[in-house]
Amino acid sequence: MPDAPFPDPLAFARATQHAAQESWRAAQARTLDLFGYGLAEHPYEIVAETPLWRLRHYRGDTAPQGPPALMVPAPIKRAYVWDLAPGVSVVGTGLAHGLDVHLVEWRPPVAGGAPHGLEDYARAVRTAAEAVAARGAGVPVVLGHSLGGTLAALAAALEPAPFRALVLLAAPLSFAPGSSAFRDAVALREDHTPEDGLVPGAQLGQACALLAPGTFIWHRWLDGALSLGDPAALALHLRLTRWALDEVPLAGKLVHEMVEWLYREDRFTAGRLEMGGRVIGPQTLRLPALAAVSTADEIGPRAAVAPFFAHMAAGSTEIIEHPAEIGVGLQHLAILAGRQAHRQVWPRIAAWIAARA
Structure with a gap:
């Protein structure tokens, strides 16, 4: 009879710690909800779904005049950061510019479920695009x-036909040393995420804070302090704080492949990422592509896109840079929730999309 594996003596302690962290974050979220910083989303309907995702469709006050848009959030957090509040809603901005807005709502993985990796998520983006067209x-x-932008780029490189064009929002594609401060911090980690099981949201957030405390702790505190003199900025900061408390687990396989294949080995930019029986890279991404990057973003800056x-x-790509702004907590979120970004950058993005309708 084979020997049973020796139980991990710290497993119970870790599970208890994660449960306590989740409970504390949930209590903070409920408090912010009571003060009016909870959900303020546009109405939507679910028009397609699988065990991994649901497809939302938003209706504006008038019929869409522009092309359909498929918005792909990062699966790390809840999707409503795309529809945070009036004036700082990508969904609302898309509707106002006549787009037929759809959004992928990722379903959190469950313990014992199928282990989903990069290819599974990329294929999900493609399937969602096909559902929009259908x-x-x-x-x-x-x-x-x-x-979410990285996954969309993988999907388009794997099979470009389901997509009209690609818009990357603070989405890294290149992971060479020095491409971003966050990339370097992740690549230097000595431990490796197991491919099986789940990574709790609180654990993921804690790991990011330990890897890059300047980005995930000190800059957010500084942003909160700077927002105190601007009521609108403070309200935005608190809404994003509320959203950040809404963490979800990630599949261990996704985290493992993301860290090893992208952050450490930079396979996508090198043109040697194997997916679906093909080798993909810049040479297989044959779509018009636009990237919006913040000069102050330490996760998806220009240097994490331009080499790709x-x-x-030639002539198929464009990069729009925008400055840092107050109220967004992390500059990585400025393109989604920044007031200045919505006034100055999104009209340019909408015009770029309209030119490819």
């Missing part, structure tokens, strides 16, 4: 933020 809306422009774009077809 509704008669046409081939969508895909917009992705952070890891340099290997794509």
Whole structure:
């Protein structure tokens, strides 16, 4: 009879710690909800779903005049940061510019479920785009933020036909040393995430804070202090604080492949990422692509996009840079929730999309 594996003596302690962290964060979230900083989303309907995602469709006050848009959030947090509040809502901005707005709502993985990795999420983006087109809306422009943008780029490189164009919002594609401060911190980690099981949201947030305390702790505190003299900035800061408390677990396989294949080995930019029986990279991403990057973002800056774009077809790419602003907590979120970004950058993004309708 084979020997049973020796139980991890710290497993119970870790589980208890994570449960306590989740309870404390939930209590903070409920308090902010009581003060009016909870959800303020546009109405939507679910038009397609799988065990991994649901597809939202938003209706504006008038019929859409522009092309369909498929918005892809990062699966690390809840999707409503795309629809945070009036005036700082990407969903609302898309509707105001006549886009037929759809959004992928990732479903959190469950213990014992199928282990989903990069390819599973990339194929999910493609399937969601095909679901948009099947509704008669046409081939969508895909917009992705952070890891959501990376996944959208992987999907488009794997199979470009389901997409009209690609818009990357603070989404890193290149992971060479020095491309971003966060990349360097992640790559230097000595431990490796197991491919099985789940990574609790609180554990992931804690790991990010330990890896890059300047980005995830001190800059957020400084932003809160600077927001005190501006009621609108303070309200935005508190809404984003509320959203940040809404963490979800990630599949260990996704975290493992993201760290090893992208952050450490930079396989995508090098053109040697194997996915779906193909090798993908800049040479297989044959779509018009636009990237919006903040000069102060330490996760998805220009240097995390430009090297990839340099290997794509000449004239097919464009980068828009925008400055830091107050109220967003993390500058990585400025393109989604920044007041200045919505006034100055989003009209340019909408015009770029309209030119490819």
